[in-house]
Amino acid sequence: MRHESPMTMVLPEQQVRDRVHRLVPELWHALGDLVRHRSVATTPDPPLAVTAEAIAEMFRAAGLSTATVETITHGTRKSAPMVLADEVAHAGVTTVLLYAHYDVQPADESKWTTKPFEPTERMDENHDMRLYGRGAADNKSGVMMHLGAIKALYGDRGALPLNIKLVIEGEEESGTSVLESYLADNPDDPRFKADLVIVADAGNIERGAPTLTETLRGIVAADVTVETMAGKVHSGTYGGPVPDAFMALVQILATLQDRKTGDVAIEGLTQYEHAWPTVPEADYRRDAGVLPMTSLIGSGTIAKLLYGKPSVTVTGLNGLPLVSGAANVLCAKARARVSLRLAPNQDPDEAYAAMAAHIMAAAPWGLKPVVKQIASGAGFIASAGEHQQQIERALMEAYHASSVARAGQGGSIPLVNALRAANPEADVVLWGCEEPSSHAHGADESVSQSELEHMTLAEALLLRSVMSPIPIQAS
Ligand SMILES: [Zn+2]
Incomplete structure (x- = not known):
């Protein structure tokens, strides 16, 4: 049986x-x-x-x-x-x-x-x-x-x-x-x-x-620290000759995107081609809550920009008080966390090296920012x-x-x-x-x-x- x-x-x-x-x-x-x-x-x-x-x-x-x-x-x-x-x-x-x-x-x-x-x-x-x-x-x-x-x-x-x-x-x-x-x-x-x-x-x-x-997409993130003075001082008494750390940091961050196109401006990053479906602009705008007067940036289709190309964002900032606590002082030390999304085929170590090199080269006035890796994922x-x-x-x-x-x-x-x-x-x-x-x-x-x-x-x-x-x- x-x-x-x-x-x-x-x-x-x-x-x-x-x-x-x-x-x-x-x-x-x-x-x-x-x-x-x-x-x-x-x-x-x-x-x-x-x-x-x-x-x-x-x-x-x-x-x-x-x-x-x-x-x-x-x-x-x-x-x-x-x-x-x-x-x-x-x-x-x-x-x-x-x-x-x-x-x-x-x-x-x-x-x-x-x-x-x-x-x-x-x-x-x-x-x-x-x-x-x-x-x-x-x-x-x-x-x-x-x-x-x-x-x-x-x-x-x-x-x-x-x-x-x-x-x-x-x-x-x-x-x-x-x-x-x-x-x-x-x-x-x-x-x-x-x-x-x-x-x-x-x-x-x-x-x-x-x-x-x-x-x-993959991701790398780094903390970028700029230090210019021993401590905070009055912005009226001392402001002018010395670089404010936050303003210097802004100069660096501003170079991460192409000013005209909005594309990531770091040299040497990859893009990836794939037959992604079309992402209709109206749907994207609605889902992301994009305000009507905001133009979209970046070269390529929305799908390619979302899935196949890098994008860069500052996700955190130290060094300045909230606006409600604003005071007339120069910023001596400022830090930003920069997060870089990567194309699917991008090696994250290479992306991090490219980003760190870009930041060092972009530092104005002979400053030497400190770049520290925070996250990395392929x-x-x-x-x-x-x-x-x-x-x-x-x-x-x-x-x-x-x-x-x-x-x-x-x-x-x-x-x-x-x-x-x-x-x-x-x-x-x-x-x-x-x-x-x-x-x-x-x-x-x-x-x-x-x-x-x-x-x-x-x-x-x-x-x-x-x-x-x-x-x-x-x-
Ligand atoms: Zn999840």
Whole structure:
């Protein structure tokens, strides 16, 4: 007599759809709970461990009994708590690694319509329910996609013909990932080895348009310090002969962009060509909140400027009081943090060297600014592996669409490269619920309920499609 091992059973597609649909209220509620966790990586004592533990408990309850909170030490640095799981069903079956992050950007409450850490539901003009809150999209929605896909597939059954590894980190937004540098030095750590890597930290090109993100920009950042005097002195008594440190710094910063075109003016940076879809100017303006009188800058299409070219921003400044505390003193020492987004094919070390050389050369009046590197992460260019067709099909089936868009993302997810380096043969899927109207990193961040459902379904269908048949055991 033969009978099937429970692991041979794969749920019919319709059942996966039904299950995901029924799970939505529960996922929506759990996402709200996660938004209440103020897991802002850059504040003192953020409740990272508490958030991680809450997530681990959700996954244990969903059937991943191995989900635990761990930290990783690399050199002298210890990572933020991360949720790891290693669910081994069978040695010969596909191993999938599910990645998301639970840390969030800070939120300036004065700019928000509702409180950023109190999840709030509102229907939008398209009759789509949205959940507002910091991290609702970036990236707690990604945590929910993984949770929902696992719940839909495991349901009441025990093991599946699929090995699942979970990596939910808490330092993606901090700009310095211990896990990333650890992985670069330890690419063979079995906890991060997989045949398929699903990064649920991207989004569709617009709501309802199934999209695979195929490129990411990289990033380097540096602090530039200019010092001209031993200390502050009266601007009337001494101002004139001596360079004010802030004004000197401004001279340097102003050279980072071409004054006419607005292009990054640092020599030697790369650009990358790719068949990105068109980004309509009106959509871009609306989503970014560009004021009507502001002209766009830079040479090339909006897609190329966003995904394939470098861009430069000053993200922090020391040395001057706020305007409300302005005083008639010369600035003796000023520091700016310069952040440079990189084309997907740019080597970050080369970009940093070019930026540092540019800054040194741009310093006026014989000044010698001090340039210190703060962050560095390579971009990403997807390559099609053995699961490419299943990935596209799952996404199309989830949206009942006949094609998928192939987009880029202007932001950086440095860990993606580290995961790929650790798994050079694996497909790396970049998708998620962070479509443009979710305003990730901005005020009034939100996530669409229909996107959460469709993307969870896409992930569940993908996991279903890569389940390997297990030999039926005779007994
Ligand atoms: Zn993110």
